[in-house]
Amino acid sequence: MTTQPEAAVEVLRSRGIVEPVELAIGVGPQLGALAENLENAIAVPYSDLPGFPAIEKSLGEGRLIAGTLEGTRILCLQGRSHFYETGDPTLMATPLETLAMLGVSNLLIASTAGSVNADFYPGQLVLITDHINFNGLNPLIGMAAEGGFVSLTEAYDKRLLRRLKQAGANSGVSVHEGIYMWFSGPSFETPAEVKMARLLGADAIGMSIVPEVILARRLALRVAAIAVVTTFGAGFSGGNPTQGETRQQALSGLISLRRLIRAFIKTKDEGWSVGLRRDDAR
Numbered sequence: 001m002t003t004q005p006e007a008a009v010e011v012l013r014s015r016g017i018v019e020p021v022e023l024a025i026g027v028g029p030q031l032g033a034l035a036e037n038l039e040n041a042i043a044v045p046y047s048d049l050p051g052f053p054a055i056e057k058s059l060g061e062g063r064l065i066a067g068t069l070e071g072t073r074i075l076c077l078q079g080r081s082h083f084y085e086t087g088d089p090t091l092m093a094t095p096l097e098t099l100a101m102l103g104v105s106n107l108l109i110a111s112t113a114g115s116v117n118a119d120f121y122p123g124q125l126v127l128i129t130d131h132i133n134f135n136g137l138n139p140l141i142g143m144a145a146e147g148g149f150v151s152l153t154e155a156y157d158k159r160l161l162r163r164l165k166q167a168g169a170n171s172g173v174s175v176h177e178g179i180y181m182w183f184s185g186p187s188f189e190t191p192a193e194v195k196m197a198r199l200l201g202a203d204a205i206g207m208s209i210v211p212e213v214i215l216a217r218r219l220a221l222r223v224a225a226i227a228v229v230t231t232f233g234a235g236f237s238g239g240n241p242t243q244g245e246t247r248q249q250a251l252s253g254l255i256s257l258r259r260l261i262r263a264f265i266k267t268k269d270e271g272w273s274v275g276l277r278r279d280d281a282r
Contacts (some may be wrong), residue, residue, distance in 0.1 A: 004051030012102070015044050017066040017075075019103035023265070024073075026077040026092075026109045028208060031228065031254055034110065034261070035076040038067025046079070051094030053081030064095070070265040075099060082208055084185035089139040089211040096212065100219040106160065107216050111259060112250050113227035114189070115205035116198045116236055117178060120229050122249045123257055127164050127176045128156055128225040131210050132181040132202055139211045140218060150218045161225035163267045164260065171263035172255045178203025180227060182210035191235025198236070205233055226260070228253035266275035 002010075007068075035041075046052035046062035055062035062079035067228050081091040113126065118191065120126055142148060160178075168175040181197045183189055185207035189197070197205050197251075204227050216223045230249035232239030 004094045004215050005101055007050040008094065008098045009101045011049055012044060012064065012066075012098070016042050017044070017102075021066070021073050021099075021102050021104050021107045023072060023108065024075040024077065024078065024104045025210060025261070026080060026107065028080055028082075028111050031250060031257065032110070034258060035060055035063075035065045036076045037258060038065055038069055038074060038210055038264075040075060041065050041067035049095075051098075052133045053091045055079045055081060063100075068133070069180060072265050074265075075102065075104060080208065080212070082174070082185065083135075083137070083211060084207055086237050089137050090215070091136075092212050093139065093215050096215050096219060098244070100221060105222060107221045107223050108160070108261070109131070109209055109212055109223065109225040110261075111206060111208045111225070112230045112246060113180065113201070113204040113251075114194075114231045114233045114241055115229045116205055117176075117203040117232045119236060120176050120178065120203060121127065122231055123252045123256075125168075125173065125253060125260060126178045126180075126204050126227040126229060127161055127175050128204070128209065129161065129177050129225060130156060130179045132179065132197075132200060133187045133210055134181050134197075135184050137184075137211075139215050147165045147202055150214065151216060152214070155213050155217055155223065157222040157224055160222060164224055164226070164264055167260055167263035167267060170266070171259045173260045173263070175260065176203070180209055181205045183207055188241045189234055191233075194233035194236050194239070197233065204229065205227070207254075211272050213226075219265070226257065228257060
């Protein structure tokens with residue numbers, strides 16, 4: 001029987017999207033415009049791909065887009081389904097398995113986040129070095145017999161992190177490094193929860209990234225994640241986050257994010273993809 005990822009791959013191949021692909025980028029609704037930079041783009045709606053999540057109409061149409069950027073072939077998951085929409089942390093499992101079947105070995109996730117670090121201001125970028133799964137939920141529950149015990153010692157690949165830092169220096173984009181804590185949403189965190197996050201060592205908080213990282217590591221994808229700071233957490237540095245503020249600051253940070261990713265991809269000329277194959281995963 002054909003699995004949903006296998007069926008999705010066949011649809012993509014029929015539309016002219018074929019392997020190999022060096023890099024995939026996953027972006028949420030606030031940063032979806034990032035995909036507009038791709039040249040010779042081929043876009044396939046999620047609705048045409050078996051097992052891909054339905055995206056809320058208010059957030060735009062979910063699409064898988066293939067194209068080139070700085071001479072590198074890229075797949076972009078434009079739009080993703082969040083845990084708070086259905087209560088299911090496995091929603092992005094099929095899209096990620098589809099990427100793996102197309103030969104993707106490197107995944108870059110970009111999302112928005114709230115800051116609980118006084119040095120991280122709205123509009124700035126944070127490179128995620130580790131995470132805290134505050135929800136306690138795990139998308140691999142029930143998969144233990146299929147290799148569900150996945151090491152997350154280096155969930156965020158150090159080599160990709162180094163190249164992102166170098167890209168920041170090359171492009172003049174200031175980047176921070178920090179730990180991300182996952183909350184379920186869709187409500188923003190309380191001042192007490194923000195205080196707790198700080199005490200536990202978090203620098204940024206948000207409602208995504210973590211389930212995707214766990215699923216990606218199960219597939220031996222090498223992962224890097226960037227958070228665009230949109231607000232301070234509730235009760236911290238005057239923070240009182242709203243959806244409108246989040247959207248506004250996401251657009252502000254998108255400019256820097258585009259510059260950083262372009263510079264990151266240019267490091268391919270310095271050998272950024274060497275040794276980053278899935279069969280060499282930890």
